[in-house]
Amino acid sequence: MTASVRDELLAAGLIVFDRVGFEAATVTAIRTRARASNGSFFHAFGSKKELAGALFLQVLRHYHAAMLTALNPVPGAEQGIDRLIRAHLEWVVTSRREARYLFEISRSEWDEEVREAQRAQNARLADGIDRWRAPLVARGELLPMTAAMFISQLIGPAQIFCRAFLSGRDHTDPRGEAEMLIACAIRALRPFDRINEQQERVHVSRS
Known part of the structure; x- marks a missing residue:
């Protein structure tokens, strides 16, 4: 075949x-x-379940590829947060059927083989994000936290926000709220003094 x-x-x-x-x-x-x-x-x-598991892994690869592409070329702290959130929103909107399968339809009782492959793929995404994040944490430009916590603070709110769109309850394009989601993520992930420095630089450049 x-x-x-x-x-x-x-x-x-x-x-x-x-x-x-x-x-x-x-x-x-x-x-x-x-x-x-x-x-x-x-x-x-x-079986149908085996196909569903293979489809889940395929969709997960597509999503992770879109996210990691957002980090090339390597951005600064706020630019990276901006790009990753926009990449998530863009993928959800342009790959709506895949996004709905990944976040809304996919099964919780996959076979261990699928679960193992999922963990490996998630680890590759975390590693890719951490290669961008670690130097910024070392320079004090991002708050230190575990990779899981960082990703949950970065993408978690956007995932929750997109649920109404994916379910069909709300037809509003979620990309319209990108700026607010990015601003909230910056406040959650950047040291307060660095946010103030950035705001001061923007104020001076506009003066």
Whole structure:
């Protein structure tokens, strides 16, 4: 079986899961959407749940790639916070179906193999962010905290804010609140004296 058939099944799975949810989705609906035979499906995946786990990891890779791209070239403290939050919002809006699957639909009882792969991918994202963050912490430009705490303070509020958009309860583009989310993250992650210094420099440059 070619890789394209597997990719078509994953793409079909994303659409079907998004439309009817995991429980209601069927192998028949997925393979019909992908125009794949029953044999092709079970040659690629042992079950609907196996396909769902592979799809989860694929979507997670796409999201992490978008986030890490925001750190190239390497930015300063506030610029990095700005870029990462905007990258999250942009991905949620432009990859809405994937974002909904990742944050709203994805299952909590993945097999350990999927969980292990998820932990490895999360570690790569944390490492990528920490390579940018660590020198800034050392220079006193970002507050010292664990990687998990930093990411939760940086992206957590944006993820919560986007839930209404992803669920369809609110059709307002969440990118419209980027400035407020960035300002709040800067206050949570930057030392107070550094925020004051930055504000003074902006004031002087505008005088």
